[in-house]
Amino acid sequence: MTSPSTPQSDPTWLSIIKLLRWNKPAGRFILMVPALWAVFLAARGTPPLPLVGVIIVGTFVTSAAGCVINDLWDRNIDPEVERTRSRPLASRALSIQVGVAIAILALLCAAVLALYLNRFSFLLCVAAVPVIVFYPTAKRVFPVPQLVLSIAWGFAVLISWSAVTANLEPATWVLWSAVILWTLAFDTVYALPDRQDDERIGVNSSALFFGDKTPIAVGIFFTGTAVLLALESQFMALNWTFWLGWSLAIIFWAKQVYDLLQPEISPTLYGQIFGQNVIIGFVLLAAMISGTLLA
Secondary structure (H helix, E strand, C coil): CCCCCCCCCCCHHHHHHHHHCCCCCHHHHHHHHHHHHHHHHHCCCCCCHHHHHHHHHHHHHHHHHHHHHHHHHCCCCHHHCCCCCCCCCCCCCCCHHHHHHHHHHHHHHHHHHHCCCCHHHHHHHHHHHHHHHHHHHHHHHCCCHHHHHHHHHHHHHHHHHHHHHCCCCHHHHHHHHHHHHHHHHHHHHHHHHHHHHHHHHCCCCHHHHHHHHHHHHHHHHHHHHHHHHHHHHHHHCCCHHHHHHHHHHHHHHHHHHHHHCCCCCCCCHHHHHHHHHHHHHHHHHHHHHHHHHCC
C-alpha cells in the first residue's frame, strides 16, 4: 500500500506569476479597458499605435505592481480569507523581501514606460502612485474602500486621455466619472463572497457597507455608468453604432442585478459577473471606436 502523496508547492517562477496575477488576466484586462476607452476617444478613434502599446503594457505592469503591494499589506489578513489564503505571500510561498523586490521592479518598469508620455501625463502617473500604494490600507479605515480603488482605476482615464491631448477636457471627467461608478459596481460584486470573512477579521468593504441593499447599490452604479457613457457620446458626437454596444451593456448589467436579487445565488455568480464586465468593457470599446470613426 502506498501512502498518499504530499501536495507539491509551486516552483518559484509560478509563485511570482501568481503574485503578479498574470495567471488571472481578467483583472488586468478590466484595468486596460478604461485606459483604451480614453485613448481612443481622445484621439477620435485613431491613436498612435506606439502609444496604444505603451498603455497596454503599462496597465499590465501597473496592475501587477498594485497586486503585489496589496498582498504585502494583506499578507497577515489574506490567510484568514478563503479566497485569498493561497496567495504566494499569504501562504509564505514567497518571502516579504521577494515581494518588495518585485513591487519595486514593477513600479520601475511602469516608470520607464511613463517616460514615453508627455510631461503632464507623467505627472499624473506620479500622482497615481500614492493611491496605488495606500489603497490596501483603506479597508482598515474607510467604510467603502472600493471607492479608493475606483479612483485608482480612474487614473487610467486621466493618464491615457492626457497622453493624447496633453490636457483634460470636460469629456475626460465624464468618462472618469463613468469609470468610477463602473468600478464601484463590479468590485462591490467581487467583494460579496468575502463578506463573512471580512466581517470576522474586521476589515471594511462596500459589500458590508451596503449590506442587504448591495444589489440595489450595484444597480444604481451601473445605471449611473450608463447615463454618463450616454453623456460622453454626446460630448464626442458618437454615431448610432455606439448605441448598439451601449444597449448591449445595459442588457447585461440589468441581468446581473436581477441575478443578484435572487434569494438563492450560486457561489460562482460573483466571478461570472466580474468576467462578464471584462467582455462588456471591450464591447463598449469597439462601440466607441466605431462610433468615432463612422461619425
